[in-house]
Amino acid sequence: MKKKLIIGNWKMYIERPDEARALALQLKKKARDSKKVDIGIAPPFVFVAELVRLLESSPIKVGAQALSPYGALPDAAPDKARTGDVSAEMLKRSGALFVIVGHSERRAVGDTKDAVHSELEQAARAGLMPVLCVGEREREHSGEHFEFVEEQLRSALKDIPKNLLKKLVVAYEPVWAIGKEGSSAIRPELLEEMIIFIRKVLAEVLDRQAALKVPVLYGGSVEPANARAFVDEGGASGLLVGRASANAEQFLEIIRASQN
Ligand code: PGA
Numbered sequence: 001m002k003k004k005l006i007i008g009n010w011k012m013y014i015e016r017p018d019e020a021r022a023l024a025l026q027l028k029k030k031a032r033d034s035k036k037v038d039i040g041i042a043p044p045f046v047f048v049a050e051l052v053r054l055l056e057s058s059p060i061k062v063g064a065q066a067l068s069p070y071g072a073l074p075d076a077a078p079d080k081a082r083t084g085d086v087s088a089e090m091l092k093r094s095g096a097l098f099v100i101v102g103h104s105e106r107r108a109v110g111d112t113k114d115a116v117h118s119e120l121e122q123a124a125r126a127g128l129m130p131v132l133c134v135g136e137r138e139r140e141h142s143g144e145h146f147e148f149v150e151e152q153l154r155s156a157l158k159d160i161p162k163n164l165l166k167k168l169v170v171a172y173e174p175v176w177a178i179g180k181e182g183s184s185a186i187r188p189e190l191l192e193e194m195i196i197f198i199r200k201v202l203a204e205v206l207d208r209q210a211a212l213k214v215p216v217l218y219g220g221s222v223e224p225a226n227a228r229a230f231v232d233e234g235g236a237s238g239l240l241v242g243r244a245s246a247n248a249e250q251f252l253e254i255i256r257a258s259q260n
Helices: 017-031 045-054 088-093 113-126 144-157 188-205 208-213 224-232 248-259
Strands: 004-009 037-042 061-064 098-101 129-134 169-172 216-219 238-241
Touching (some): 004 216, 037 098, 037 248, 045 061, 061 129, 088 113, 113 144, 129 144, 144 188, 188 216, 188 224, 224 238, 224 248
Parallel strands (some): 004 037, 098 129, 169 216
């Protein structure tokens, strides 16, 4: 059975460098016992390089929460006059192994679907593992959320050469379930339905074999108490954890729960 992938998205929950170091070291110490899962953490940009060094000898992967849609693409001049932006190349050279792309909190502050597409392509070309987030804002009885997610997937992946997408990870994060109490998370049977749907769309965009290899994670109010149901009953290949990942005990419990 494939290892589950559990990624902690620290958002802005961890604000101080000493806090970031302490959390990373706690995870490093305990991660040795978690052989059945792959673990990733996505700290804010400013902590990435230091945590890469700190976790050098550990299996924990360090990544970033976002990246610039601008940078180098084939047949285009690099677009470097971008104050405040961080490119895929910079992340790669700083030791990041993955990057979250198209998180709903980035889309909400202006990342358009073209930007998300470009970010995904930049990340893939730089050799980073892109974790593409998709998810509807609300659920409709008419089932429009399926179309919404399909459009997010298709527009993000459009025309990106398949050989660049070998490391692709998709995270299904319904916006209505993010940042709430665990009881607001999705029900496992609804998650299972959406994961099957996502794989069907991926099979059309990539191909069946490639689609089966893409890990599809769940994110949205994951807590130690509900984590296991998403992977066991919901069929998720892993979890993208926000708030609970900023607490070592909770994140480690989620890791333990998902490997049993
Ligand atoms: P949450 O965030 O676990 O705090 O709901 C998940 C995410 O936004 O990635």
